[in-house]
Amino acid sequence: MNSPIYRLLPVSFRAPGANASTVQRLSRSLARFSTSRSVTISSSPANQGKHTCSEAKQNKRLRSATLENTRIELKIDPRKVKTFGELNIKPPILESISKNFKDIEKPTNIQKGILALLRSDASLVVRQTPGTGVSTALSMYALDFGKGVVPCPTPFVTTIILVHSKELALQYSTTFKKLLKDATSVDKNSIYQTLYRSTPEEESAQLTLLKSNPGPNILITTPTRLLDLLENDETRRFVPIYNTSNLVVDEADLLISTKSSISTAKSDTSNNAHESPGIILMQFLIRLRNRIVRENNKKFIPLRLIITSSALQHDIPIMLHNNGWDKDRPLIKVGMDPSGGRFTSRFPADVSCHCVTYQTDSLGSRVIDTKLPTIDKDWLFNPQNELLLSMEESSHAFNRSKKISAMKGSKNNQKSSILFSECSTFESDYFDAFQILFEQDKRTPSLVIIPDHVSMNGAIKALAKRNIKVGVLDSSEDSSELIVKYIHQTQSPVSRKRHFLAMDEVFNTKYNNTEDISYSSYPQPDIVLSKYANIRGIDMPSLSRVYALGFDSLPGGRSIFTMASRCRVSNIFDRRNKSLNELLDKNLGPEKKGKLIIVSIDQDFGNEVSKALAISLAKIGVNVTPLMK
Numbered sequence: 010m011n012s013p014i015y016r017l018l019p020v021s022f023r024a025p026g027a028n029a030s031t032v033q034r035l036s037r038s039l040a041r042f043s044t045s046r047s048v049t050i051s052s053s054p055a056n057q058g059k060h061t062c063s064e065a066k067q068n069k070r071l072r073s074a075t076l077e078n079t080r081i082e083l084k085i086d087p088r089k090v091k092t093f094g095e096l097n098i099k100p101p102i103l104e105s106i107s108k109n110f111k112d113i114e115k116p117t118n119i120q121k122g123i124l125a126l127l128r129s130d131a132s133l134v135v136r137q138t139p140g141t142g143v144s145t146a147l148s149m150y151a152l153d154f155g156k157g158v159v160p161c162p163t164p165f166v167t168t169i170i171l172v173h174s175k176e177l178a179l180q181y182s183t184t185f186k187k188l189l190k191d192a193t194s195v196d197k198n199s200i201y202q203t204l205y206r207s208t209p210e211e212e213s214a215q216l217t218l219l220k221s222n223p224g225p226n227i228l229i230t231t232p233t234r235l236l237d238l239l240e241n242d243e244t245r246r247f248v249p250i251y252n253t254s255n256l257v258v259d260e261a262d263l264l265i266s267t268k269s270s271i272s273t274a275k276s277d278t279s280n281n282a283h284e285s286p287g288i289i290l291m292q293f294l295i296r297l298r299n300r301i302v303r304e305n306n307k308k309f310i311p312l313r314l315i316i317t318s319s320a321l322q323h324d325i326p327i328m329l330h331n332n333g334w335d336k337d338r339p340l341i342k343v344g345m346d347p348s349g350g351r352f353t354s355r356f357p358a359d360v361s362c363h364c365v366t367y368q369t370d371s372l373g374s375r376v377i378d379t380k381l382p383t384i385d386k387d388w389l390f391n392p393q394n395e396l397l398l399s400m401e402e403s404s405h406a407f408n409r410s411k412k413i414s415a416m417k418g419s420k421n422n423q424k425s426s427i428l429f430s431e432c433s434t435f436e437s438d439y440f441d442a443f444q445i446l447f448e449q450d451k452r453t454p455s456l457v458i459i460p461d462h463v464s465m466n467g468a469i470k471a472l473a474k475r476n477i478k479v480g481v482l483d484s485s486e487d488s489s490e491l492i493v494k495y496i497h498q499t500q501s502p503v504s505r506k507r508h509f510l511a512m513d514e515v516f517n518t519k520y521n522n523t524e525d526i527s528y529s530s531y532p533q534p535d536i537v538l539s540k541y542a543n544i545r546g547i548d549m550p551s552l553s554r555v556y557a558l559g560f561d562s563l564p565g566g567r568s569i570f571t572m573a574s575r576c577r578v579s580n581i582f583d584r585r586n587k588s589l590n591e592l593l594d595k596n597l598g599p600e601k602k603g604k605l606i607i608v609s610i611d612q613d614f615g616n617e618v619s620k621a622l623a624i625s626l627a628k629i630g631v632n633v634t635p636l637m638k
């Protein structure tokens with residue numbers, strides 16, 4: 010592992026706390042680098058396609074796929090595909106899918122499109138309907154790609170999957186573990202590893218694993234953690250990225266959007282001061298990788314980008330273009346919404362949306378259906394109003410975050426205790442409202458989302474006081490899988506016990522049915538509590554209730570749409586069926602539908618908020634249904 014690549018970055022290179030100038034520093038270090046190593050990057054030959062496909066002839070199912078001023082060779086026509094086998098996935102992966110993934114029988118349309126397009130010479134920008142199997146398809150593709158065909162004696166990373174959160178990293182890890190369940194003869198740590206910022210113990214465990222198995226084929230990582238390792242002379246050599254062929258960016262709107270950014274600095278609590286670490290990492294990674302390939306290969310084989318999110322907007326393809334990342338490989342856009350604020354994917358037919366407000370007055374405290382203003386659809390979908398609309402939608406969240414920052418900034422002055430107690434009044438009202446709703450709904454297991462500024466521990470305590478048992482997303486004891494952790498109190502002897510549940514046990518009525526003798530002693534939380542960013546992209550089988558406590562728990566229409574799609578009342582193929590709504594109402598009754606409930610409280614529900622919420626809901630085509638009797 011003494012390749013010259015490891016001398017690439019000078020000691021002065023630092024990533025945490027990086028801002029835009031980090032990129033310039035990284036670029037300078039790149040300019041000084043030269044290597045004599047001969048490296049070949051794998052890529053399937055592009056021009057063996059049976060039919061040429063122009064934009065007009067593209068797969069009708071991928072209606073909004075556009076080819077950017079170019080023609081690509083489609084090696085597989087997704088319209089003709091019926092099975093995963095026809096997408097040229099290797100047999101062991103197919104066997105694992107049929108054996109270990111009970112839900113999966115045939116590919117969804119988006120899976121057919123993605124896996125077919127990835128056999129051709131293209132990069133992809135995909136805006137999918139949430140929960141339609143994109144992450145699963147990308148995991149299959151990454152595993153299928155494996156080591157590629159690179160004649161290289163040392164291990165290296167072929168596919169990087171960039172994720173925004175520990176939770177999503179662990180979910181990918183769980184999927185790979187499942188896909189490789191029967192591959193008993195291979196060392197799984199040489200195939201995939203997961204990196205994310207965490208406690209010193211967890212980070213050190215990640216590093217120990219990486220040292221013993223450097224260069225796993227698939228690296229699932231948050232950008233900040235990869236930057237941490239790349240900045241360090243000692244750790245850089247364990248993540249050899251010089252042969253990387255695929256860069257997947259999942260939930261890209263949270264990672265590389267130019268509209269929002271997460272700081273790279275561990276200590277930094279402000280969200281706006283820095284360029285997104287996802288963009289910093291991409292700028293560095295792509296330049297580094299391309300430079301080495303150009304120096305060592307007769308033929309330059311460009312990196313394949315796969316950028317995906319259910320909330321992707323046009324700023325991302327524009328940013329990719331401005332950085333020149335669509336120069337070497339055509340970028341195919343799949344499923345993007347047209348500009349003008351209209352979402353082509355509508356609210357799932359098997360989920361109803363409710364808005365309620367907790368009111369306290371001389372008559373006492375109660376929950377009522379929220380009165381939202383009517384929004385003129387012509388005005389809403391006029392492209393000229395797009396900017397105004399996004400300002401309208403985000404203004405409340407912005408004002409709220411300004412208020413919270415002010416509160417944090419004033420921790421040491423005498424006003425702070427007043428502000429914090431004001432904040433805790435907000436919180437207790439939300440929880441009182443939730444308790445009423447939860448009891449009314451016969452304590453159906455639910456996902457509860459709280460705003461960023463509310464403390465998780467505080468919320469768990471507040472709910473426990475109301476006799477509601479809370480589970481939270483966490484990593485399994487070996488830190489390789491996403492689970493729900495539930496800490497419960499035992500009576501004799503009195504103690505606190507931790508209990509871990511697999512994601513598919515949490516909302517499954519089989520496990521909640523106390524009449525079933527085999528599960529009656531099974532400690533089970535009533536709800537799972539999370540913040541929006543941690544739950545994004547996380548699959549929760551059997552979930553049918555989502556409560557958002559406060560409008561700012563779900564920022565904007567797309568996040569409402571994304572969370573509603575997490576309810577899995579009907580199956581992946583039926584839920585887009587137009588007649589599903591009628592079918593459900595007729596056969597099952599509206600109470601059998603999934604429910605997304607947005608809870609507000611009197612104090613935060615002014616005109617500004619109600620208009621912003623009404624706009625968000627109208628944009629995703631929601632008819633708000635009354636909930637209270």
Ligand SMILES: Nc1ncnc2c1ncn2[C@@H]1O[C@H](COP(=O)(O)OP(=O)(O)OP(=O)(O)O)[C@@H](O)[C@H]1O
Pocket residue numbers: 110112113114115116117120137138139140141142143144145146318319545546547548550581
């Ligand atoms: N072809 C299929 N048929 C049935 N179920 C599937 C299929 N593909 C994936 N699933 C299941 O659907 C669920 C969601 O899959 P996945 O997480 O891949 O979706 P996603 O599109 O990546 O979601 P998100 O938009 O949140 O990122 C998982 O439980 C997965 O096992």
